[in-house]
Amino acid sequence: MSNQEPINTFSSRIAVLPEANIDTDQIIPARFLTTTSRKGLGVAAFNDWRYEKDGTPKPDFILNTIDASEHRVLVGGNNFGCGSSREHAPWALTDYGFKAVISTEIADIFTSNSLKNGLLPIVVTPEIHAKLLASPQQRVTIDLEANELRLEDGTVFIFKIEAFARQCLLEGVDAMGWLINRLPAIETYEREHAA
Amino acid sequence: MSDQPKSLFDKVWEKHIVEDESHDRPAVLYIDLHLVHEVTSPQAFSAIEERGLKVRRPDRTFATLDHSTPTLPPNAAGERPYFTADAKNQVETLERNTKNHGVKLFGWGSENRGVVHVMGPEMGLTQPGMTVVCGDSHTSTHGAFGCIAFGIGTSEVGHVLATQCLAQRKPKTMRVTVTGQLQAGVSGKDVALTIINRLGFGGGTGYALEYCGPVIEALDMEGRMTVCNLSIEAGARCGMIAPDQKTIEWLRGRAYVPADYEAAAAEWLKLKSDDGAVFDDEITIDGSVIEPMATWGTTPDQGAAVSKAVPVATNENEAKALKYMHFAGGEARDLAKVDVVFIGSCTNGRMSDLRAAAEIMKGRHIADGVRMLVVPGSEQVRAEAVAEGLDKIFTDAGAEWRLPGCSMCIAMNGDFVQPGQLAVSTSNRNFEGRQGPGARTVLASPATAAASAIAGHITDPRRYIA
Ligand code: SF4
Numbered sequence: 001m002s003n004q005e006p007i008n009t010f011s012s013r014i015a016v017l018p019e020a021n022i023d024t025d026q027i028i029p030a031r032f033l034t035t036t037s038r039k040g041l042g043v044a045a046f047n048d049w050r051y052e053k054d055g056t057p058k059p060d061f062i063l064n065t066i067d068a069s070e071h072r073v074l075v076g077g078n079n080f081g082c083g084s085s086r087e088h089a090p091w092a093l094t095d096y097g098f099k100a101v102i103s104t105e106i107a108d109i110f111t112s113n114s115l116k117n118g119l120l121p122i123v124v125t126p127e128i129h130a131k132l133l134a135s136p137q138q139r140v141t142i143d144l145e146a147n148e149l150r151l152e153d154g155t156v157f158i159f160k161i162e163a164f165a166r167q168c169l170l171e172g173v174d175a176m177g178w179l180i181n182r183l184p185a186i187e188t189y190e191r192e193h194a195a
Numbered sequence: 196m197s198d199q200p201k202s203l204f205d206k207v208w209e210k211h212i213v214e215d216e217s218h219d220r221p222a223v224l225y226i227d228l229h230l231v232h233e234v235t236s237p238q239a240f241s242a243i244e245e246r247g248l249k250v251r252r253p254d255r256t257f258a259t260l261d262h263s264t265p266t267l268p269p270n271a272a273g274e275r276p277y278f279t280a281d282a283k284n285q286v287e288t289l290e291r292n293t294k295n296h297g298v299k300l301f302g303w304g305s306e307n308r309g310v311v312h313v314m315g316p317e318m319g320l321t322q323p324g325m326t327v328v329c330g331d332s333h334t335s336t337h338g339a340f341g342c343i344a345f346g347i348g349t350s351e352v353g354h355v356l357a358t359q360c361l362a363q364r365k366p367k368t369m370r371v372t373v374t375g376q377l378q379a380g381v382s383g384k385d386v387a388l389t390i391i392n393r394l395g396f397g398g399g400t401g402y403a404l405e406y407c408g409p410v411i412e413a414l415d416m417e418g419r420m421t422v423c424n425l426s427i428e429a430g431a432r433c434g435m436i437a438p439d440q441k442t443i444e445w446l447r448g449r450a451y452v453p454a455d456y457e458a459a460a461a462e463w464l465k466l467k468s469d470d471g472a473v474f475d476d477e478i479t480i481d482g483s484v485i486e487p488m489a490t491w492g493t494t495p496d497q498g499a500a501v502s503k504a505v506p507v508a509t510n511e512n513e514a515k516a517l518k519y520m521h522f523a524g525g526e527a528r529d530l531a532k533v534d535v536v537f538i539g540s541c542t543n544g545r546m547s548d549l550r551a552a553a554e555i556m557k558g559r560h561i562a563d564g565v566r567m568l569v570v571p572g573s574e575q576v577r578a579e580a581v582a583e584g585l586d587k588i589f590t591d592a593g594a595e596w597r598l599p600g601c602s603m604c605i606a607m608n609g610d611f612v613q614p615g616q617l618a619v620s621t622s623n624r625n626f627e628g629r630q631g632p633g634a635r636t637v638l639a640s641p642a643t644a645a646a647s648a649i650a651g652h653i654t655d656p657r658r659y660i661a
Contacts, residue, residue, distance in 0.1 A: 020512050021396055021494050025626045030605045034263055034281035036237035036288050038349075048628050053614075079397035082430060082494075083626060085332040086235065087348035105397050108366075108432050109332060113348035162364060163219050174350065176242070179358040182214060182223050186360055189213040189225055 006172035007118060009143040010099060012072035015062050016136040022076050023083030024110065028092040041088055042095030068097035073140055075132045076103045081110025090114045100142055102149070104129050115165040116174060122149055122159045131155060144170060200469035203437050204368050204403045207343045207466065211326045213360055221362040227325040229355045230311050231258040231298070233289040234607070235330030239352035240292040250296040252359045257320055258293045258300040260286055261310045263607045266570055266597035275303070278609030309573020309599050312336035312424065312541035317575050319449025323438040323463035328355060333541050333623060335426040338435035339419035340442055341466045343403070345433040366432055367475035369402045373410035375483030380657040382551065383418030384543060384621065384640035386410060387425035388488040388498045393480060396496040399431030402476065405468065406436050410482035416445040417547040424542045425623055428495040437467035487655055489528065489639040490625045492516030501528050501643060501655045519627055520635050528653045534616035536567040536648040537630070540604035543621035543641050544572025546579055552645035553585045555659045556592040562651025567594035568610060570602040594648070606631045619647045
């Protein structure tokens with residue numbers, strides 16, 4: 001089983017949410033966590049920023065002003081995805097249609113969860129971040145094979161991504177299969193440590 | 196193995212390496228204890244079932260019900276007042292999954308059910324030197340026993356169910372030394388909020404923290420759990436404290452500890468960082484100047500001493516937080532009228548927390564218009580508190596005494612703060628809407644929360660401490 005499509009190169013317009021410290025409670029509030037499925041959370045992504053109490057969309061909120069099929073790259077403020085370990089956060093973002101998140105810092109667990117769900121977390125320098133914020137309408141290209149983020153003005157940024165997670169994304173496979181293949185070594189460990 | 200001095204983290208990490216990491220491959224890290232709850236596990240059980248797998252080590256997997264469980268008792272017909280049908284379904288899904296896979300569930304009716312990070316240590320499941328994971332970011336709590344303990348996402352919950360291992364890169368290490376001696380009325384929570392304030396909300400990202408120094412050594416085990424619990428609020432994946440005699444005495448006699456306890460304890464004492472162990476980073480905090488703390492913003496690092504005025508915003512971020520909190524900036528803390536007080540959670544839902552609150556509330560009554568919930572962290576805590584008469588102190592003071600669960604910490608179970616209300620909470624997150632849409636949360640210690648309930652506004656607990 002692979003839980004995602006292979007990612008290689010894609011171009012997309014960006015959607016900008018410049019606030020710092022966007023935590024996973026904002027990305028998907030806790031009351032939506034009672035689901036037993038991975039799917040269908042996109043409509044509730046950023047629920048409390050996105051809708052009025054009666055459920056009508058707030059006209060100025062970014063997710064209500066863009067076309068999800070056109071805007072597949074979310075640019076957030078510093079320390080994006082902090083807080084709870086809920087994988088529902090990347091599930092909600094990918095279900096909405098995002099394929100990458102860009103910030104100057106992205107929280108550890110969110111990064112790990114995103115990489116397992118075909119959502120590419122890209123950490124950029126403050127300079128690149130400023131360029132993205134300055135032209136929030138722009139189209140960028142992400143090339144995972146080359147580790148490149150290409151901006152509309154021609155700037156090329158080489159991003160870092162953990163080598164194994166990158167391989168999994170390129171091939172569209174998940175780490176569970178890889179771990180299952182390590183079972184002989186795991187069994188040896190257990191015997192030696194009387195675990 | 197080399198004779199180089201090693202840190203506590205290094206010793207525990209090395210002991211759990213099944214295959215070491217390389218440039219292309221993460222390490223395969225063995226997991227000793229996997230704790231499971233209803234909210235982050237259903238999709239993980241589905242994932243292993245889709246592959247036709249069973250839980251590989253049910254003997255290392257323990258489950259409980261806490262996040263979406265009602266804290267009010269069942270009705271006459273025995274029906275629990277679930278907030279939504281989905282919440283009930285999620286609980287029943289875990290009951291079914293644990294049964295099918297032979298996993299022990301401390302569920303309804305168990306006298307050991309509790310918030311997962313209260314339950315684990317209390318049952319002696321958490322033991323020094325272990326690797327502990329759970330689909331919950333506050334798993335860092337278990338680091339108080341010298342464990343590498345960290346939160347994982349649901350995909351990784353599936354990995355551990357299937358293989359008892361995780362693919363992991365070794366994090367950097369940081370030593371956090373707290374010197375001096377705490378003043379009276381200052382607790383582990385205040386120490387933690389001070390550390391987070393110093394490190395910054397994302398300041399620990401990529402690090403495993405080790406807490407040490409005289410203040411940490413002087414804390415009791417429950418205070419140490421509070422400090423480690425909040426590691427994630429500085430962005431750190433885990434926080435640890437070296438096991439000592441207190442650790443050994445606290446765990447002695449608990450249900451799941453090793454039969455040859457003395458032999459195990461002797462090994463545990465060897466885990467502490469060697470003299471000269473190297474850390475990637477270090478900070479030192481003077482514990483003797485720490486005061487009772489309360490947050491004023493919408494991230495846990497936005498805190499200050501209760502005795503001081505609310506800070507004035509110095510950037511856009513702080514201005515936005517103050518606006519959400521309805522604070523002007525610069526005003527005295529005690530101008531903030533309190534609507535709700537919550538005592539509980541995996542941060543502060545243990546006996547010492549309830550005792551600290553009860554000490555202040557005894558013979559007093561909460562102010563008019565304040566709603567107060569006291570939610571013990573586990574059934575064991577509840578039983579012990581009732582035996583000590585603490586429940587009576589709380590209810591006499593006008594508070595509600597509830598059944599164990601996460602309750603208002605995450606507001607999934609129907610216990611929540613109304614829009615616009617100000618809550619003083621002993622939990623761990625003051626994010627916008629964390630305790631209910633539009634709720635405004637101030638994080639503080641149990642003593643500060645209890646004192647604020649009595650006063651009706653945010654206040655320094657030391658005014659009530661004889
Ligand atoms: S009490 Fe709060 S932080 Fe702790 S496990 Fe429950 S929801 Fe998570």
